[in-house]
Every structure is written in C-alpha cells, then in structure tokens.
Amino acid sequence: MIGVYDSGIGGLSVWKELIALMPEQSYVYVADSAHCPYGAKSPDYIIDRARAVVRFLISEGAEAVVVACNTATAAAISYLRSHFTIPFVGMEPAVKPAALASKTGVVGVLATANTFKGSLYRDTVMRYASGIRIVEEVGWGLVEAVEKGEVPSELIRQYVTEMTEQGADVIVLGCTHFPFLQEEIARVAGPSVRIINPAPAVARQTARVAASHAVSSAAAGAVPVREFFSTADPALLQRAAMAIDPALTPDHFHHINIQ
Ligand code: DGL
Numbered sequence: 001m002i003g004v005y006d007s008g009i010g011g012l013s014v015w016k017e018l019i020a021l022m023p024e025q026s027y028v029y030v031a032d033s034a035h036c037p038y039g040a041k042s043p044d045y046i047i048d049r050a051r052a053v054v055r056f057l058i059s060e061g062a063e064a065v066v067v068a069c070n071t072a073t074a075a076a077i078s079y080l081r082s083h084f085t086i087p088f089v090g091m092e093p094a095v096k097p098a099a100l101a102s103k104t105g106v107v108g109v110l111a112t113a114n115t116f117k118g119s120l121y122r123d124t125v126m127r128y129a130s131g132i133r134i135v136e137e138v139g140w141g142l143v144e145a146v147e148k149g150e151v152p153s154e155l156i157r158q159y160v161t162e163m164t165e166q167g168a169d170v171i172v173l174g175c176t177h178f179p180f181l182q183e184e185i186a187r188v189a190g191p192s193v194r195i196i197n198p199a200p201a202v203a204r205q206t207a208r209v210a211a212s213h214a215v216s217s218a219a220a221g222a223v224p225v226r227e228f229f230s231t232a233d234p235a236l237l238q239r240a241a242m243a244i245d246p247a248l249t250p251d252h253f254h255h256i257n258i259q
Pocket of ligand 1: 006007008010011036037038039040068069070071072112115143174175176177
C-alpha cells in the first residue's frame, strides 16, 4: 500500500496520476487541511506535521509514502528519509524539463514561499538552469482558494502576466494545488506558453520505487484499497477525489485528528 499526503487536496493531482499508472495498487491519502496552508509556516512546524502524518500512514499500512506537496518536500523529506525506514518519493521542482522546453530562455515557476527557500529547489536551479532566467512567482492565496474549491481568476491573471511579461514561455506548476487551476492558468498564459505539471513524472518515480522496494499491491482479484482522511472537514476532499474517480463512495472519506 502506498501512502500519499499533502497539506490539503492538492496532492490529489499526484494521486490522479498514481491511480492511472498503478490502478492495482492500494492507496491511503491524508489531506492535512486543518493545518493548511504550509506555504509560509516554519520548517520545524512542517517537519512536525510530516512526522505525525507519516506515522499515521504507516499505522494504516503504508509501505512507501509520496510527499505530494512541494512545500513539505522542501522542508521535511530529508528528515523523513533519515527517521523512517520506508521509502519516500517527493515532488521534484520540474526546472530541468522546463529549461529544456524553453525557447525564450525564460522559465516561470509558480510555487509557495517555502518551496523557493528550500535547498532542493536552489540546487535544481543551479544544476539544470544555467543560462536560463527563472522568474519566481509566489502564488499567495492560491492554495487557500483551491481548498475552498474556488478559481481566483484575478490572482491568477496577476501572477501569470508577471511571468509572461518577462518573457516566460514555460510555466512550472511548483505546487500540487495548482493543477486544479491549470485551465485558467493556461487560458491567461495563452497558447504559446507551455505549462508543466510534474505529477506524471512523480508517479513514474513512485512506480520505480514501489517495484524496487516490493511494495505490495492488492492480491489478484481483490479490490485495491482507497482510503481518504482529512484533518478538517472531508467534504471538499470527497468532492475533488470523486471528480477524479467516480467509483469512490462517501464511505471512503473520513475525518481524523492527527497529533
Ligand atoms: N500542495 C502544497 C505544495 O505543493 C501546498 C502548500 C501549502 O499548503 O501552502 O506546495
């Protein structure tokens, strides 16, 4: 069984790719929505949440965990890898494919403040984006809007034009909540701008990790597990997940306090 977690519903954009690639796998998902957004919280706070959520996922049977949150990956993945024995897959800032795809040599990255502060992001930029200008845009307010099921057109217009006016022809969605806004981001950016969502690549990496660590999937003929927990009201998680997989029912969704 694979555990997946995010500060909220954003990680469903990764879960969607996971179930498409490995439908036979069992999944348990935690949306830490009571503590969302993580974007400007201290690294220690995010590590505390990561530790508690991962313990819970392991108690539910997770044999590997996908940290489906760029912000939690930036703050906590090193801690998790050194304190737990199961394998972890984190979000990669997709700067490398963006740099390769850009013709203008300008790449926009839309992420949270904490993701930009992380060494993972900085190292990736150093390694893969030499000669490329990166326009870093903090998507203030976007995560909160997605958690309410809203598409904040005015904020999106502001952030996207900030990047395109500086010449960006590729925009990286550096937060797992943002694929929920991809249609509007693409509409504002226009057809000449490519939008990169790293979720499919993260799903492929998870498949490699699951295979190399012999993560067990549902037995032949058995129905794979699909369980969802939210530390807040699970109503939006339920709506968003059922939009991805209509076979889910309300019984799959639970409220949980994770301390
Ligand atoms: N989905 C999270 C990410 O990928 C959102 C972080 C937040 O809660 O601010 O960064």
